[in-house]
Amino acid sequence: MSILTTYFQTPHNTAPFSKINNSDFEPAFDTAIQQAKEEIDSIALNILPATFENTIEAMAFSGITLDRLSSIFFNLNSAETNDELQQIAQKVAPKLSExxxxxLLNEKLFERVKHVFDQKDLFELSAEQQTLLENTYKNFVRNxxxxxSKSKSRLREIDAELSLTSLKFGxxxxxETNQYQMHLTSEEDLAGLPEGVIEAARQLAESENKEGWIFTLDYPSYxxxxxxxxxxxxxxxxxxAAGKKAFQNNTFNNEENVLKIVRLRFERARLLGYPTHADFVLEERMAQSPQKVTSFLNDLLQxxxxAAQQEFKALTEFAKQTDGIDRLEKWDGPYYSEKLKQERFNLDDEKLKPYFKLENVLEGAFKVAEKLYGxxxxxxxxxxxxxxxxxxFEVKDSDNNLIAVFYTDFFPRKGKRNGAWMTSFKPQYIKDGKNERPHVxxxxxxxxxxxxxxxxxxxxxxxxxxxEFGHALHGMLADTTYPGLSGTSVYWDFVELPSQIMENWCYEQETLELFARHYxxxxxxxxxxxxxxxxxxxxxxxxATLRQLSFGLLDMGWHAQDPTAITDLKAFETEQFASTQLYPDVKENAMSTAFSHIFHGGYASGYYSYKWAEVLDADAFxxxxxxxxxxxxxxxxxxxxILSKGGxxxxxxxxxxxxxxxxxxxxLLKRAGLTK
Known part of the structure; x- marks a missing residue:
């Protein structure tokens, strides 16, 4: 038995990271997949009549070892990867897809699920059980x-190809991010940069035994x-350099990967009887249809x-007055925006930073959670x-019961992808009378x-x-029976509510007094x-709103129509951005080739959900x-x-x-100052 497929003899059954070798993963996946297959077979081949308990509930608790292993592996592949892990991912992804x-294509199993679904009125099911039954049935039909049999076999091929292409994209x-460095050796080139930024760049250069300063495409540097x-x-x-990521004439170019992903998604949707990939996705969202999403985005755009055009005009004039800039370009935006903000509010991020020492901010988030949720x-x-x-961290309630295990990982490094995210190493669920607490x-x-x-x-x-802490609270405070409905396992356009609402507290004096102290x-x-x-x-x-809407509209452009005729990624993008464009286009840059949210993460046909959830969070706050x-x-x-109920x-x-x-x-419009 592999260390990865047994109960971990660790505090709270936490992952034993230091004891795991990369070579453990592949055999562990083989074992866990085999074990999960046996669990599924025993449900599918059960000679007793199908009931909610022996079919739907049994399935909900099957494959827990495999799910746990997958969480550990793919989280490491995002936060602490290396060539070996990436090679293993390429081998494991098709096995998981298969x-x-x-x-989902097991006919005997589906017969039993369909039997329970067709007889659902005969069972006395709770709201959660009804949701589980509907989700299980729909999951089969949607897959x-x-x-x-011919179409089923093509569906398998598409899913295997999609999982590999998406991995390759990431x-x-x-x-590309790791490959690029801007190495400066002249002090004159550092003009305007804050002292802390210069020091971090010098430390990076020293770590590579180089003179001077190194800047990278990692956000804290870029x-x-x-x-x-x-x-x-x-x-x-x-x-x-940032805009050219995976849009250069080299082995890391993602243009073909993007076109392949959207075509495969479209083919898959048509195979299942949907007009487009967006129609397929949005059936299981609050928004329900591409038409509703597009009109939601266009309404906000209008x-x-x-306001955006006025702001851009003011910024353009400011840059002209300040430095005689005739044409404001993308590389001028953040620089003159910061200058204008300082002039208008006398508010400089560098003046604020001493009050936001990371440890204090984290402590502040903890205090807010304590005041709100005990x-x-x-x-x-x-x-x-x-x-x-x-x-x-151990998260406890007022009676000292363990609520969750919480991990934080805050600094960039070579094996870690850019950005910020919440994830889980173990979900919450209730089995055999025991409430298993989550690891987030x-x-x-x-x-x-x-x-x-x-x-x-x-x-x-x-x-x-x-x-991200708001997402974490959604995971930590989960209190549901089934792992597949727990925590952040909710409709994609609802999942951002718990995270976005938390941001509101940062603007409140009562909150800032809890943690914003000069370091x-x-x-x-x-x-x-x-x-x-x-x-x-x-x-x-x-x-800022226009920028978010441009990403949402680009996402719908790729997924809410037949993409098979698209051959020129850049030309297509330019067309999609026409209604939201402020800055002049940069011909050597593209967005889609590095748009991880929709081509490597789970936001395809779902990027609008950030704005959708902003409506929810503004209303809730x-x-x-x-x-x-x-x-x-x-x-x-x-x-x-909301937080405890999951999906x-x-x-x-x-x-x-x-x-x-x-x-x-x-x-939302009132909070954003877009309405009088």
């Missing part, structure tokens, strides 16, 4: 159970450079565009981690501490941490800075504001009706139970 198809972006460097040529170089976080050193940067992790890419400074966050990074003097953040943070919250909100941001009754309603009922049912009404879009 196993999943073995279940080809009603197809003829690997190419990581390779973003401050394009925001503060007064050297326009270097800003251009770095911006172009309301945000005048849980506390205790750091522990007795749990294994996959990297020395990872911290571990958040992964970010913040500036590492240097020899002289701790990790200090920009305000944007503070909201990022709170955002050297311990002085509380001055209230005039808090006021300025609030005032500046809507700075260039029109432009308006309720908190009305009653008090730490009001125990509202917090308890949010916890009991056990339709999201709108859960939302209305919490709020007493459907969400009002006006709350």
């Amino acid at each position: 196993f999943s198809n073995d279940i 080809g159970a009603l197809l003829d 690997e190419n972006i990581l390779a 973003l401050p450079f394009v925001t503060y460097s007064s050297n326009r040529a270097l800003r251009k170089e770095l911006t172009l 309301k945000a565009k005048p 849980i506390r976080f205790e750091e522990t050193k007795n749990m294994d981690t996959y990297h020395e940067d990872v911290q571990t 992790s958040i992964v970010c890419n913040f500036t590492k501490p240097t020899a002289t400074k701790p990790s200090l966050l920009t305000f944007n990074e503070v909201t990022t941490l709170f955002h 050297e003097t311990g002085e509380m953040i001055p209230m005039e800075l808090v006021e300025k943070i609030k005032e500046s919250a809507n700075f260039q909100e029109g432009m 308006a309720f908190f504001k009305e009653k008090g941001i730490f009001n125990p009754e509202v917090a308890s309603g949010f916890k009991n009706n 056990t009922e339709h999201p709108m049912v859960l939302y209305k139970r919490f709020r007493g009404q459907e969400p009002q879009p006006e709350a």
Whole structure:
């Protein structure tokens, strides 16, 4: 038996990372897949009549060992990968895809599921059981159970190809990110850069035994450079490098991968009887149809565009007055936006950063969770981690019961993809009377501490941490019976509500007083800075909204129509961006070739959900504001009706139970300052 397929003899059954070798994974997957197959066979070949318990519930608890192993492996492949893990992923992905198809195309198993589904009125099922039954039945149908054998076989081929192409897409972006460096040796080239950014770049150069300073495409290096460097040529170089990721004439080019992914998705949808991939996806979303999503995005576009155009005009004039810039380019945007923001609000991210020491911000997030939900976080050193940067916490309630295990992983490194995300190593579920508690992790890419400074966050990074922590709370406070309905296993356009609502607390004085202290003097953040943070919250909100909408519309462009005639990725993109474009186009840059959300993550036909969830979070937070941001009754309603319920009922049912009404879009427009 592999260490990876047995119960871990560790605190709270946590993953024994230090004892796992890369070579353990492949045999462990073979064992776990075989074990899961046997569990499925025993359900499919059961001679007793099919019931909810012996079929639907039995399936919900099958393959737990395989799911656990997959979580550990694919989380490592995102946060601490190497060539060997990537090669294993290429071998394992098709096996998992084939196993999943073995279940979904198993005719005897589907017969039993269909029997229970057709007789559902005879069973006395709870709301959660009804959801599980419907999801299980739909999962079969949406994965080809009603197809003829030839179509089923083609579906298997498509799924295997899709899983490999998507993996390749992600690997190419990581390779391009890692391959690029801007190595500077002249001090003049550092003009305008904050001291901490310079120090981090020098440390990176030293770690590679080089003189001078190294800047990379990792966000903590890239973003401050394009925001503060007064050297326009270097800003251009770095911006172009970021925009060219996987869109260059080399082995990491993703153009063919993108076209292949969208064509395969389209073919798959047609095979299953849907007009497009977006129709297929949106059937299982709050938004329900591509038409509804497109009209939602266009409606917001109509309301945000005048504000965005005005903001862009003001920025263009400001750059012209400041430095005689005749044509504002993409590499000028962050730089002049920051300058204009400083002038307008006298608010400089660098002035704010000393009040946002990473450890204090994390502690602040913990205090907010304690005030709202009565849980506390205790750091522990007795749990294994996959990297020395990872911290571990036990999350407990007021009676000292374990609620969850929580991991944090905050700094960039070579084997870690860019961005920020929440994930889980073990879901919550209730089996044999025991409530199994979840193991949840958040992964970010913040500036590492240097020899002289701790990790200090920009305000944007503070909201990022709170955002991912909101997802984590959704996972940690889960209280459902079945693992597949637990925590963040909800409709994709509902999953961002718990994360986005948490960002609102960052703008509140009551919250900032909990943690925003100067890292050297311990002085509380001055209230005039808090006021300025609030005032500046809507700075260039029109432009930011347009940017989000452009990504949502690009996603729908790829997935809400027949993509088979598209051969020129760049030309197609330019067409999709026409209604949202502010900056001049850069011919050597493309968005789609590095658009991981939709080609490597789970957001295909779902990128709109960030804006959709903003409507939900603005409306929900308006309720908190009305009653008090730490009001125990509202917090308890949010916890009991939304956070703990996972995907056990339709999201709108859960939302209305919490709020007493459907969400009002006006709350978002008002908060964003896009409506008077």
